[in-house]
Amino acid sequence: MPSISKRGIDMPSSPIRKLVPIADDAKERGINVYHLNIGQPDILTPKVAIDAIKNLDRDILEYSHSAGLIEYREKLVKYYAKFDIDVKKDEIMVTTGGSEAFMFAFFCCFNPGDEIIIPEPFYANYSGFATAMGINIKPITSKFEEGFALPPIEEFEKLITSKTKGIFICNPNNPTGYLYSEEELNQLREIVLKHDLYLLSDEVYREFCYDDYTHISALNLEGLDDNVVLIDSVSKRYSECGIRVGALVSRNKQVIDAAMKYAQARLSPPLLGQIAACASLDASEEYTQTVYNEYLGRRNVLVEGLNKIPGVKSMVPKGAFYTMAKLPVEDSDHFCAWILGEFSYENQTVMMAPGSGFYSSRYLGKDEVRIAYVLNEEDLKKALIVIEKALEVYPGRKQ
Template sequence: MHLSERIISMPSSPMRKLAPFADAAKQQGKKIYHLNIGQPDIATPENFMLAVKNFNEKVLAYSSSQGMPQLIDAIIKYYKKYDMHFEKDEVLITNGGSEALLFTLQAIGDYNDEIIIPEPFYPNYNGFANMAGIKVIPITTKAEFGFHLPEREVIEQKITNKTRAILLSNPGNPTGVVYTKEEIMLLADIAKKHDLFIIADEVYREFVYSDSGYTSFGNIKDIEDRVIMIDSVSKRFSACGARIGAILSKNKELIAQILKFCQSRLCCPTLEQIGATELFNVSDKYFEEVINEYRKRRDVVYKGLQEIPGIICQEPKGAFYVIAKLPIEDAEDFVKWLLTDFHLDNETIMLTPAKGFYATPNSGLDEVRIAYILNEDDLKQAMHILKVALDTYPKKK
């Protein structure tokens, strides 16, 4: 039977690719510290659960294709705290940030058009672009420089008559980079000069650990008609399973066109929207406590990595990830080995090989992404296991 070129060329998830090796290790009785996937262990705010439990309608009906009005209102109120002022016809509720990204790419590009993305990047960007028939043009950033952007000339030389947008996450997944105000303004100027959209994936907005501040594309007035904000409740509220995201843009024509995609899938889940509405009403204290917790976890991991000879990484400033360059040749082989051949007192760790976060062939081969989503004690033990494993690994550089 014939299968489409679209599905054949669709990349597998690098975060889940090695799951069978982890399953086999667990069957052998090994304890695995999972640092491979961004699933927070922070408790989801109770008001989400209570809102769902208190739902007492007799019929679980369709909601609006645009999204439930009360959820849209809650999101608009949330953004006002950051001096971003959206109207009701500038917001669409989506099935997670994933659908928001897919709908956006389908709306702004035709087959064989191009988008520019700093790499390493969230690998599903590649998958969504593939589904939309759009080609990813990477801008390579380096661990040695904290994955900050290269010079303007390097970025502009990637732009062609098929370029439609610049896409980036800020704070960054998988790097933990927080782009400076100067970097944000540089991209804004490039987008304006070359008539491009900026797709701003800011789902980790709250998770910033430096004192140098955070600049959102949503606060740059003179490009507001070309900024498309991607949002999600998954990481901000530790509600990954709720699958509620959003697209926000001051470009009303764009939102009106993307609404047609929303209509084609009818609506997002009603109960999850009811719960998500209450998430946007949590207190600022919730965020303070969560950010302090992740900052402590970041410090544990970064300190542990700094104590291992041969590792190269800069301190991550946001999100809850870091990419580390290891003193090995092949990170994927190392991660498999950790699961199949290595243990320390019957414990091991699972990391994500970083090559799946690059579009440039043969990049990131000696790098791994670490998600610091475990408690401090577990992270300290995981860093100890990593140090011992690298000392033991037979294929070091």
Template sequence: MPKISSKGQQMPQSPIRKLVPFAEAAVAKGKKIYQLNIGQPDIKTPSCALEAVKNNAIEVLSYSHSAGFESYREKLAHYYTKTGLPVEKEEIIITTGGSEALLFAMGTITDPGDEVIIPEPFYANYNGFATASGVTIKPIESTIENNFALPPIEEFEKLITEKTRAILICNPGNPTGYLYTREEVKKLADLALKHDLFLIADEVYREFAYEGAEHHSVLSIPEITENAIMIDSVSKRYSMCGARIGCIVSKNKEVMATAMKFAQARLSPPTFAQIASEAALDTPQSYFDEVIEQYTLRRNILVEGLQKIEGVKVAKPKGAFYCIAQLPVDNADDFARWLLETYEDNGETIMVAPAAGFYSSPNTGLNQVRIAYVLKKEDLERSLEILEKALKEYNRQN
């Protein structure tokens, strides 16, 4: 039998999606599952985006430019400029989701065997993107004790070698919800300049900052114009996860010219999704005001509820819509599977994402889970009730 590649064998499973077969089996048995495992908002997609697709009179569904529609890039550049980031359309390439933008970034700046430094826990698919690109992740651990704040910059510097090509951050963070301060972003920028590294910022949750906190983009630091690469997406901002539209943004012309070769190789991003995404830029500020208010409420319900459960430790998010909770269990992976396979409370259970998959360091985060507070108030309250009961039952059995 032909052999599977080493790269394929090393490709990690998604900690978010690997439990889906168990969830499907649970649903088949009649269980109701509250899905806290995935960042799929229940917020309605802006009507202007949906209407743009419904009312379109396209007769030939043709390719777009490999960089994406010029009209969309112009409008997107205007959006960034309004937020204080003067970006030109030539500095934007539209991608099939933020995932493709990250793959383009890694393909553009790294060779097999190169290293990228990432604070962990981090978005689980960074592990997969690194494996696909032949890149080695050099993790630097942030901790729940200080809400997963940026580790000391000296710890980053210790990891820099001749193979280091970039530092990658997610801001606000998935899975932690941590929002970097301007001072923290500036420290990373200074380090990137000092060692001639790229600083990649995954900013797909940039709209979601709470209690008056401000998001500071990597593109807001003028000193690192040639070193900065921003990743963005419409998935969370407009509750359009299925559109699969993102972008890579940089003022470094060589980076963009190289990324364009990757874009040309995959031909173009999807046409209808670009139409919806371009129209979504007309979404009024009132939409975001309501969304932020809703997520702030949900965050408070979740965090305050978790703090009341015996043995649970939780970091309070400042942005995005996730938090990491440390549970009184030895193996969160086993607990998450048990919730789906065995446990129910009046025919209901919950689904969480074991956090070990959000780390690169082995045997780290084994008793942690990521919880997405993307469900309505009543469902979050019921989920907390189920979690508290389930932890008591699981620990009683074990």
């Protein structure tokens, strides 16, 4: 039998989805599974988006422009302007989800063997994309005890070699919920300029910043027009994960021109998804505020509940809708599989993402889990009870 490629062997499994077979088995046994493992909100998609699909007046579902519908990109220009991000429609490349935007950015900015520095823990799929393209991630560890703040810039300097070509941040951060300050971003700006690096910035969660914290886009950092590549998506903003529409945004014309070659090779992003995303930009301010308030309430319920469980600790996220929680366990991979496959409380269990999958450094995150507060407050309260009851009897609990 032919063997699969080394890339296929080296490609890491998703820590977010790898426990799906155990969850499916639990459901077949009639157990209710609270899915806190994945950023799939139960928030309603804007009605204007649903109506745009329902009332579609087209005889042909044709290819769109490879860079995306012109109407949609023109509306995105106005959307970004609300956040003081000044870009033109030709600086926006519509992609098949944020995932394709990552891929285009990696393809266009880095060669096989290049190195990119990423603060860990980080969104697990960054590792998968880098592995597939032969790019080496150099992790720099942000610490739970410090609220996952940006590591000292001196630590970045220590990692930079002749192969270092970029720094990649997620702001607000998935999986930690941390939001980088203006001071931290300006520190990154200085090191990017000093070493002539790319700064890739995943800003998918910009709408969700809490407690009077303000999001600052990497595109607003002075003097970085040729360095910044922004990654975006409508999946979380409008609860539209399934339409697979994202964006790559850069003022660097060479990056956009190179990305166009890849965009043309895949022909076009999803037409129906773009139609829904374009309509979503007309969603009311009431919709946006309601969604924001809902996530704020969920955050408070989850974090307060976690910190009341003996041995559990959770920082208060400043943004996004995730928290990295420390559990009194030796191996969160085992615990997450055990609670799904071997434990239930009142016919309920919980699915979480093991923390180790969000670190590139070995042995880190073994007592952490990422929890997404994407379910309503009542379900979160029930899930918290299940976690507490599970930890009371878990055989691998730390003494």
